[in-house]
Amino acid sequence: MTHTVGVLGATGAVGQRFVQLIERTPAFEIGAVTASPDSVGKRYHEAAKWRLDTEIPEAVGELTVRETAPEALPDDLDLLFSSLPSSVAANVESALCEAGYVVSSNSSNDRLAPDVPLTIPEINPEHLGLIEVQREERGWDGALVKNPNCSTITMVPTLSALTQFGVESVQVSTLQAVSGAGYSGVTSMEIIDNAVPHIGGEEDKMETESRKLLGSFDGGELTRLDADVAASCNRIPTLDGHLENVFVSLADDPTAAEVREAMANVPSGDLPSSPETLVHVFGEDAPERPQPRMDRNRGGGMTVSAGGVTATETGVKYNCLAHNTIRGAAGASLLNGELLATEGWI
Ligand code: NAP
Numbered sequence: 001m002t003h004t005v006g007v008l009g010a011t012g013a014v015g016q017r018f019v020q021l022i023e024r025t026p027a028f029e030i031g032a033v034t035a036s037p038d039s040v041g042k043r044y045h046e047a048a049k050w051r052l053d054t055e056i057p058e059a060v061g062e063l064t065v066r067e068t069a070p071e072a073l074p075d076d077l078d079l080l081f082s083s084l085p086s087s088v089a090a091n092v093e094s095a096l097c098e099a100g101y102v103v104s105s106n107s108s109n110d111r112l113a114p115d116v117p118l119t120i121p122e123i124n125p126e127h128l129g130l131i132e133v134q135r136e137e138r139g140w141d142g143a144l145v146k147n148p149n150c151s152t153i154t155m156v157p158t159l160s161a162l163t164q165f166g167v168e169s170v171q172v173s174t175l176q177a178v179s180g181a182g183y184s185g186v187t188s189m190e191i192i193d194n195a196v197p198h199i200g201g202e203e204d205k206m207e208t209e210s211r212k213l214l215g216s217f218d219g220g221e222l223t224r225l226d227a228d229v230a231a232s233c234n235r236i237p238t239l240d241g242h243l244e245n246v247f248v249s250l251a252d253d254p255t256a257a258e259v260r261e262a263m264a265n266v267p268s269g270d271l272p273s274s275p276e277t278l279v280h281v282f283g284e285d286a287p288e289r290p291q292p293r294m295d296r297n298r299g300g301g302m303t304v305s306a307g308g309v310t311a312t313e314t315g316v317k318y319n320c321l322a323h324n325t326i327r328g329a330a331g332a333s334l335l336n337g338e339l340l341a342t343e344g345w346i
Contacts, residue, residue, distance in 0.1 A: 003078035006032035014083035017330035034068040070099035097142035150328025166251025206231035241296030250315035271338040275299030282307030290321040301326030
């Protein structure tokens with residue numbers, strides 16, 4: 001069955017990825033696109049300064065960009081994908097859910113709300129059950145589901161492999177690509193020949209979202225993972241792909257080989273856009289991998305790569321990498337949409 005979907009913020013860095021990925025997914029077809037008031041009324045191909053390595057899908061290119069409001073959207077949309085700035089999404093997404101729409105969103109607002117599922121389908125699909133709680137508390141016919149921040153989602157699949165060894169604390173330092181800031185986020189004067197050791201709000205997102213994702217849900221309430229997480233986030237002049245250096249203190253004392261095996265064994269999903277392998281692990285013979293240019297497109301951009309796994313006195317250290325606008329944003333939200341469809345929420 002094909003579901004008709006809308007894309008909110010369809011002209012942006014993540015919105016364009018949505019359009020590209022949804023075009024390749026038989027489960028969904030795009031029936032509406034929205035953007036800011038500057039773009040409303042233009043054809044999508046005129047409004048979107050397309051920056052991807054494919055052509056704009058023809059049918060979508062001809063759609064007229066709509067206002068981002070419930071009254072401007074057609075009633076027959078089964079699902080909305082949202083890549084709005086969080087300041088805009090904070091009001092609009094609630095209004096849409098109240099109007100009955102199911103929204104799979106990238107934006108950071110409400111990710112930590114106790115009744116909003118923050119989901120990576122391969123890691124915590126059971127958290128989708130929070131929709132029942134949300135509908136009861138908010139009186140919505142629709143629903144709001146979030147995927148995590150791009151830097152969080154890069155690290156969490158590897159951390160999920162380590163919970164069997166007792167994760168006590170996590171320190172992570174990131175090297176994040178410029179596309180993570182959106183199309184108007186970082187100017188060339190700021191980033192060429194430079195690195196910026198601060199990304200506003202990003203550290204807090206990694207520290208809190210990771211504990212929610214790895215927490216347990218008892219059908220009514222969600223309890224976050226009981227571990228300290230400390231992050232340091234840095235912007236570097238790569239285009240796509242966030243690289244992260246992770247240091248984990250563990251209760252047990254696994255060898256590097258045992259950690260590599262645990263990461264490689266994290267199961268991928270069976271959704272239409274699931275990659276064959278969720279975590280690709282490089283061995284001792286390739287300590288220089290993963291690298292953004294070489295590894296960000298692994299599994300169509302949906303696979304996380306890990307390498308440099310080394311046992312330490314307190315646990316393990318390693319590096320991991322994911323494509324920030326695919327696995328870290330549009331692809332993650334698309335997978336959540338496929339999970340919503342598979343589980344009958346739309
Ligand atoms: P972006 O490139 O700046 O795109 C923003 C989109 O929102 C554009 O389509 C823009 O339309 C639209 N928009 C702006 N103001 C609006 C308004 N007042 N009403 C309706 N639409 C409006 O940003 P992005 O990088 O795609 O990020 C989008 C969201 O995803 C953000 O919440 C971001 O935090 C999150 N996210 C991004 C990444 C990433 O790697 N980039 C990863 C994870 C999550 P116009 O073209 O008309 O201005």
